[in-house]
Amino acid sequence: MEVKTVHQEQPKKKKSAFREWLDSIVFAVVAATLIRWLFLEAYTIPTPSMENSLLVGDFLFVSKLHYGTRTPQTPLQVPLTHQKIWGTNIDSYLDWVKLPMYRLPGFSHVKNGDVVVFNYPDSLHLPADLRPNYIKRCIGIPGDVVEVRATQVFINGKAMENPQKMLQPYRVYTNESLDEKFFLKYDIWNRRNESPNVYPITELDSVRREMITVGYEVNTSADVAKKFQEMGMRVEPRILEKGERSEVIYPNSSLFDWNQDNFGPLQVPKKGETIQLTTENIAKYRDVIENYEYNDKVEIDGTTVKINGTAVSTYTFKQDYYFMMGDNRSNSADSRYWGFVPSDHIVGKAVFIWMSLDPEGSFLNKIRWKRLFHLID
Template sequence: MKKQNTTPNGKNGKTQSREWFEALVIAALVAAILRMFVIESYRIPTGSMEKTLLAGDFLFVNKFVYGAKVPFTDISLPKVHDVRRGDIIVFKFPRDRSLNYIKRCIALPGDNLEIRNQQVYINGKGMQLPPHAQFIGTKMPAGVPEFQIFPSMSDYNKDNYGPIHIPRSGDVITLTSATLPLYRDLIAYEGHTVSLVGDQVFLDGQAANRYTVSRNYYFAMGDNRDNSLDSRYWGFLPENDIVGQAMMVYWSWDPDLPLLFDPVEKIASIRWNRIGLAVH
């Protein structure tokens, strides 16, 4: 009679291989679920958050704190708390949702925001500059419009901006030729078509002078105020596009050094003092 090959624990090779395969599948599923709903890794690609975060920092992002999104749906899991002013958040870039951006939340739904001579005011009260925020460019005077500023055709610039109201669910906004640049993207995001014929705004093909906002929006800025593509340039951040809150730096090194061609120099560039750094 043919002898069956067994392992020391008495199981045959096929059974053991199957158990290993099942364990790997389960581990992969658990990792995918954790990445989808709990925590995800994110790499800082640019200097828009310097000196708070550096290009080459690798972060853990807390996805469940704001209520993780169920993929391919508009469903969100229960959240721990709402986004707060000052939170560093990762979100889908509104102009290309295949990209993730990271900025600091400056204003919440319903807030009134204004920047005067680089000082941010929320609801009329001056907001303290984040501890490591910086200005590296030339200050721009009020009334001098900046190229690509939001909304178009305004006289805003990076250092003198607004006043502007951050839309929240239930807000009723007035639609005119003057306000349309401010709300066009928001209305399109909420699933409507909007156009301007002469001085008349048309919503879903019908003349309209009012619109009720159905979602909440935020205003985000980088800590490196003069080198950040943020809400001052692309507008309001929809709540549904927020991925999570930055939590901790788990790795950091110089992103400009190639590991393949100069591994010694790359390893020498590790920023040991940043590993384990809490993000706030």
């Protein structure tokens, strides 16, 4: 005898085209968000501070795995956004919930010479993980003593090897005018800068009032400067004198006569290291103590420090810090101007360029083909 079940299996209802499309979009967003958070994130270079190592218009991938992925401090945000919702001025996050930031294990640590993406620490009005993304070369790691002498970086008293394509300012004198085509040949004429890095300078004979030389101020590499010398040109590095204090240089104190070309010595804070709070150390590290160590209440009057109402004569750093500089040394807003990068602001390591577009290129030569899939060193 045939026995029939009481509840016959009902055929599954086929999803509508809209539902299938929506499910695909949700899956893609979730997958992209996880990849972007855990593994790789794409960035573009908008400014010339890392030229010629990285050019304006380079698109690169940044590895989160090298140094370890950070857990989000502000979890309530629109996926795949940073600060603003695309095409609007509307915040893409809510700061109702703020979580402690942790870092998952990575397979490397930030090393001297690494090209690093990090959150710009000086944007204190934003959560740490949503501050603007900067890219620079790591010059000093925790505990290092950083010094710049006539543009040459020294780490712990030893000269650091300069990046191969590092740019420096020079003044070049010739007996003939040089046109744009000449400078383009050596990748010097940079029309993308707000202030062009080639300036004609005319020297006149005081009696005849005739032009005797033409000078140009350029940002270029040491190799190109040497080539100019071999052509018979007079080449002079443009370097600020030691002791010529700049008010915009960190730590912005009259105690130090530092400038962008002659800076330090300055020790990079290291987690667990204790310092005496002398007048000089307060000037050097007050920004760290006030803004990046998560102290509840800090009062500094220049010579004394109080934390939670208690006067302290020593301070132990709670996290590691780094000193960053751009390869275009004379055109880079970096740690010489705004100080140290906290460990919890490190985003990842720049690994390779996957696309490069010349903003000034025509339709036929817009893509810089030689830079595609170029490893970053």
